[in-house]
Amino acid sequence: MPDNGGLQAVEASQRPDSQVRVFAMPPRENAGPVSIVEGFLEALTSDDPQYTMARKYLTEKAAKGWHPEERTTVLTDGPSTGPASRPSAGEEGRTFRLSGHQVAFVDQQQAYRPDGTSYSKTLHLVQENGPKGKQWRIDGLPQGVVLGQSDFQRIYQSINKYYFALDEESSGGGAQSGGESGPGSTSRQKRLVADPVYVRQWIDPLTQTVRALLAGPTHWLNPVVTTTFPSDTRLRKGVKSLAPDDENNLKVPLNAQADHVGQARCKEMAAQLLFSLRDVTSANVSQIELERSNGSQLCVLSESDAEALVEPRTSGPSDDQYFLDDKGRLVQMSGASRTAKDPERVPGPLGDGEQRMRSVAVSRDETQAAAVSNSGSALFVGSLVAGASLGDPVVRSNAKSEKDRLTTPSWDGLGDLWVADRDPKKPRLLMFGRGMADKIHEADVSGLDGGRIEAVKVSADGVRIxxxxxxxxxxxxxxxxxxxxxxxxxxxxVSVDELRAAAPQMEEVTAMSWAGGSRLVVVGRESGGVQQLSYVQCDGSAPTGQALPGLTGVKEIAASEDDRLPLVAHSDDGIVRLPPGLPWQTVLKDGTAPVYPG
Known part of the structure; x- marks a missing residue:
């Protein structure tokens, strides 16, 4: 390294890092059974779009009947191949066993599904006549692809498809994939909901994302969302690949099912596409142009028009962060500054210290806040306006022990307030419509299997908890x-259905917060490990390349859906925050219960 000379500023490149492409090799002539099996498994990890080279390891009949897109099985360390079984008398061929510990699988809808079971499948090989004599080839294999976790993370990328949330009147019956909305209904459906799926990141991810969006929402999310694309809308026949032009305009030719869509609905279709393509780093699309089956223009929508059309809610209209000071009073500070500033008490009864509180949640419009009393027995909702009174609690817990009483409350994007009562005699999850005591609903939670709810956080879209x-x-x-x-x-x-694990790799999770449309930040530890902070996807997968600096004794964590704002935590050092690109900073030594609006 140079030890003298001047310094010169350079502009950082915004281009994505170059990727080392992996190419599969064809089977060697007269290769033995072991080489064929190893070559085939290696070919599955390549960037071959149609797995053309992998098919060369199969017999002609097996190659035609193999569907790699049907399922991708993810193992901890990739498949282990057991020794070939000895054929019995009169039997031809060799059998190999593939085994390993399964982490998850990606289904035909491209949805990630954690599954920590043992994996055991077989490959059967025979000698097939070829131009150069008999060659060993695979004639029996499981459908789909099997990979190690490191190869999966290299090959696949998580992206969010976006659909519209159903309103209360239509959310009971479920939304069919690709189903049409009723007349005039699309104008009310402004909440976009992220539906995470996995695509192969180096095999035309833009076109893969468009096809996945048109195919409709995943089965798990389908009952609470809808799409403005008419049923069976697909890309026009013959369209193999899509790419934006020099002005970042993307033309999307559709089939005849979308030919007669009106302008308002067409623009909502285009908005779904624009938001879905944001995660595709290679796309850089700023405008969508939808085309009819005859090539004529259906509608055009720019990125700025899409923002105005759907206006997806994040934490709130400002970037403020909130927490309780050492006297249990609600205080706030700005999150935009890269340096910590002294927090200020909020106006209204929660800032005045009229009632000492131990946990709090600020509504997403920042007009009111919900707080649990210091004993955990009462939930109050107060206005953030000077001179307002606190009033009576909206609910009380009758549990004898403090640890069995009310959890920290949470607001969703609809303005509804959620809290769990941990009373062993009457455990319940409660929702207050607009935070009002006379609009209380006890949610039926299926799949708890005797477990007790210790914390509640509702997503901004209001359809996930x-x-x-x-x-x-x-x-x-x-x-x-x-x-x-x-x-x-x-x-x-109100009900909460189909509970699923979101951090299966962690043995213990002690705190969490939503940190985007489909992402959470969690505090926990893996088996035999120490406490750590990490991001997880709501589908149970773990994003790569998003490590967080360590922090000791984290008791609570808060994140905004806007990733430009800092994380805020309650740790052994008090209230601390992590601005982008900076280390953890201490805000207040004696504060607790940090939150963003929601």
């Missing part, structure tokens, strides 16, 4: 789907 569930001495993170059904009598019923 993150729960910390204590069961058998462990606390794990689970994600449930929120369904709101309005009956013929006008009565609203």
């Amino acid at each position: 993150a729960l910390l569930v204590a069961e058998k001495g462990k606390t794990t993170l689970r994600i449930g789907r929120v369904e709101r059904d309005l009956g013929p009598d006008g009565k609203l019923t």
Whole structure:
């Protein structure tokens, strides 16, 4: 390295890093059974779009019947190949066993599904006649692809497809993939919901993302979302690949199913596409032009028009962060500054210290806040306006022990307030419509299996809820789907369905917060490990390349859906925050309960 000379500023490149491409090799002539098996498994890890080279290891019949897109199985360290079984008398061929510990699989809808079971499949080989004599080839194999976790993370990329949330009147029956909305209904459906899937990041991810969006929402999310694309809308026949032009305009030719869509609906279709393509780093699309089946223009939508059309809600209209000071009063500070400033008490009863609080949640419009009393027995909702009174609690817990009373509350993007009562005699998850005591609903939670809810965080879109569930001495993170059904009598019923693990690699999760449309930040530890902070996807996968600096004794964590704002935590050092590109900073030594709006 130079030890003298001047310094010169250089502009950092914004281009994505170059990727080392992996190419598969064809089978060697007269290769033995072991070489054929190893070559085939290696070919599965290549960047071959159609797995053309992998098919060369198969017999002609097996190659035609193999569908690699049907399932991608992810193993911890890749498949282990057992010794070839000895053929019995009169039997031809060799059998190899593939085994390993399964982490997850990606289904035909490209959805990631954690599955920590043992994997055991077989490959059968025979000698097939070829131009150069008999050659060993695979004639029996499982459908799909099997990979090690490191290869999966190199080959695949998580992207969010976006669909519109159903309103209460239509959320009971479920939205069919590609289903049409009723007349005039699309104008009310402004909340976009992220639906994470995995695409092969070096095999035309833009076109893969468009096809995945058109195919409709994944099965898990389908009951609570809808799409403005008419049923069976696909790319026009013959379209193999899509790419933006020099002005970042992307033309998307559709089939005849979309030919007669009106302008308002067409623009919402284009908005779904624009938001879905944001995660595709190679896309850089700023405008969508949809085309009819005859090539004529259906509609055009720019990125700025899409923002105005759907206006996806994040934490709130400002970047403020909130927490409780050493006297249990609600204080706030600005999150935009890269340096910590002294927090200020909020106006209203929660800032005045009229009632000492131990946890708090600020509504996403920042007009009111919900707080749990210091004993954990009462939930109050107060206005953030000077001179307002606190009033009576909206609910009380009758549990004898403080640790069995109310959890920290949480607001969703609809303005509804959620809290769990951990009373062993009457555990319940409660939702207050617009935070009002006279609009209380007890949510039916399926799949708890005797576990107890220890913490609640509802996503900004209002259709997913993150729960910390204590069961058998462990606390794990689970994600449930929120369904709101309005009956013929006008009565609203609320349920949380199909709970699934969101951090299966962690043995214990102690704190969590939503950090985007489909991402959470969690505090926990793996088996035999120490406490760590990390990001996880709501589908249970772990994003790569997003490591967080360590922090000791983290008790609570808060994140914004806007990743430009800092993380805020309650740790052994008090209230601290992590601005982008900077280390952790101490804000207040004696504060607790940090939150962003929501």
